[in-house]
Structure formats: C-alpha cells, structure tokens
Amino acid sequence: MKLFDVYPLFDINIVRGKACHVWDEQGTEYLDLYGGHAVISIGHSHPHYVEMISKQVAQLGFYSNSVINKLQRTLAERLGKVCGYDDYQLFLINSGAEANENALKLASFHNGRTRVVSFGKAFHGRTSLAVEVTDNPKIIAPINDNGHTTYLPLNDTEAMQAELRKGDVCAVIIEGIQGIGGIRVPDPSFMQALREECTRTGTVLILDEIQSGYGRSGRFFAHQYTGIRPDIITVAKGIGNGFPMGGVLISPMFAPVYGQLGTTFGGNHLACAAALAVLDVIEGEGLMENAAIVGNYLLDELKKLPGLKEVRGQGLMIGIEFDSPIKELRSRLLHEQKVFTGVSGTNVIRLLPPLCLTMDEADQFLERLSKVL
Ligand SMILES: Cc1ncc(COP(=O)(O)O)c(C=O)c1O
Secondary structure, X not given: OOOOOOOOOOOOOEEEXXXXXXXXXXXXXXXXXXXXXXXOOOOEOOHHHHHHHHHHHHHOOOOOOOOOOHHHXXXXXXXXXXXXXXXXXXXXXXXXXXXXXXHHHHHHHHHOOOEEEEEOOOOOOOOHHHHHOOOOHHHOOHHHOOOOEEEEOOOOHHHHHHHHOOOOEEEEEEEOOEOOOOOEOOOHHHHHHHHHHHHHHOOEEEEEOOOOOXXXXXXXXXXXXXXXXXXXXXXXXXXXXXXXXXXXEEOOOOOOOOOOOOOOOOOOHHHHHHHHHHHHHHHHOOHHHHHHHHHHHHHHHHHHOOOOOEEEXXXXXXXXXXXXXXXXXXXXXXXXXXEEOEEEOOOEEEEOOOOOOOHHHHHHHHHHHHHHO
16 A cells, blocks of 8 residues: 655655754754654653653553543643643643634534634644634635635734624634744734624634644743633644644633543543653743743844845744745755754745754754855
C-alpha cells in the first residue's frame, strides 16, 4: 500500500530531536524554528517528559472514559491554575479540529442557534464544522459547505456589531493570533468590543488558542493581552508536546449533560501524563517568560534587517512578511543554513520554535537568515 499523497514533503527524514534541534538520518543537525508546526512547546525529547510518559505506559496506557481517571482531574486543576481559568471546566479530546467541533456543538446546544461568525484568513481545522468556519474554499468539500458561516474582516468592529445585532448568531470563533493566516494579531479594542457584543446578543465567544496558546505568545493565552475572558477556549498542539491531545475550556455558564459530548481516546492516561509533564516544565523552567523575552528580542532584531516588508507577532509566534515569494529563501534556509521554518501563503515566513529557544539560538537564527537575505 502507498501513502495517500496529500503532503508536499521536504526530502528529509528527521529521526532524533533534543530541545530546539533535530537530526536527520545522515546525522545532519537542524535548528528548529518551526517546532513541528507549533506543536513542540517544551522542546524535543525533554527528559522529564520522556520519563513521565515511559513510567505511565509501563503502568497503564489506556482505559476508557467510563471509569475515574485521576490524571484528568489533576490536569484540569493544574491547567486551571496555570492559565488563570480555575473556575472553567475541561473536556479532553485528541486534536485541534476536534476541540473546535466540540466548542461549536456546545455553543449550539447552549443557545439553539446555527449561524457562526468567523474571520478572513481564519484556520480552525479540517473536520466538518471546523473546516466550515475556516476561510479557505479549497479545503471545504461540498458536504461541509452548509452555509453556517459568515466571514468578516478581522478588526472591523462595525461589521462585527452589525452582524451580531441580527440576534441569530450562535457563536463567534476567533484565533488568539491568526496562525496559518500569516500571524495577524487582533486589536485589543476589537476584542473588547467583540466580548461586549457577544454578551449583549447571547452569542458564544470561542477563542481558538490551538496555535497561539500554551505560553507561545509570552502569556498563557494570546487573548490575555486584551483583558477579555471568552466563553470557550480551545487548545491542542503545545498541550502534549507532540502527544496528540486537545482540550476545550468551558465557562461555568455551561452545565454539563451526561452523554452530550464524548470520545474514546480523549484524555487517556498516556496523554494526561504527557500534558502534566508539559505543565511541569512550562512552570519549572519559566518557559512563558522565556517566550516573551526571546520573542521580543527576535521581533526587535528582525525589524532591523533590510528587505523585509513587515515583522509581526507576539512572543515566539512571529511572521516575517516579504514583498515577493519566499519559497527559494525558505529552501535556502533549510538546505544551506539548516534551519526549519514555517510558511504562510506565498510571502510570509512563520517562526514557531519550542518555547525553550535560547538567546544564543535566536542569534544563530538571525545570523543564518541574514546570510540568505
Ligand atoms: C488555529 C488552529 N486551529 C485549529 C487547528 C487544527 O488543529 P489539528 O490539526 O490538531 O486538528 C490548527 C492547526 O494548525 C490551528 O492552527
């Protein structure tokens, strides 16, 4: 059997990782400014993470959600404290798209409505509702195209207010910082107006922090720079440092109903062990603070480089926009300078490194980037 060929691949086989570095099968070392697509939060193969997962799998890898799982309860308590949402409830699943599916379902169960407002360039996943609220017609199959979504321009307060005042919008879904859309940070004033309008119109506010959350922006959630509290927050990627996991943080205004949501694998023992190890390291090694310090340094230094159109972002979630396509530049960064980076559209390089990136590694990246500019 052949693989279903949907990924345009680099001809590189990564076989080993350590902190912010990965190695291919020939032993070539790469600096990882991509974090496997924002997934590696605490660094590759962190010893504490390896130990926690190894111990857990030796003891019990999985049992179903029909029995008590104390690891889930510990994770909910720890996460609530670290992120500042102690009073919220946690529902665990396996991926980002699944987190957004469940968030949208909950919103619709809550207010009985079916329309969703999303924003230009938004990405929320590839499953049915998640893809329907994603602003990319190429990945919305006819079966997913059910007319639930109205896309509005990001940061357009008047358009948002006009739409929500129709009184029939179930939910607004918005990324803490748009990732795939090219690292676009919503204006705090827009977010505050959005919060107010959602409350006034009974619309559920869903913050997708799947890429921008878990400390990446320098705060636990990117929206925490704006001073608002959403009704539902979705997380994935960094939560398990590569172990597949997603979570929905649910405000106390939602009462749980037996059987309304459910999953076979979500919140399994191994995933919880991974997520607890991640929180240990984020807290113990001050990785949020590190993301803020090293991220701000990178943002400042990148802005000094010639030939860049715009540098934007927060913490270690950075977009570097050029006037022309960056395909060749990114390829030279990878093949000549041995640096992995991400991309958005044709003209934006995305930096999403592990949150343990050091100042020295940031300097190495700046030096290697300068060589290919
Ligand atoms: C903001 C955002 N939401 C949702 C998703 C979907 O997550 P997953 O690929 O785990 O389903 C992604 C993935 O890139 C994302 O960046």
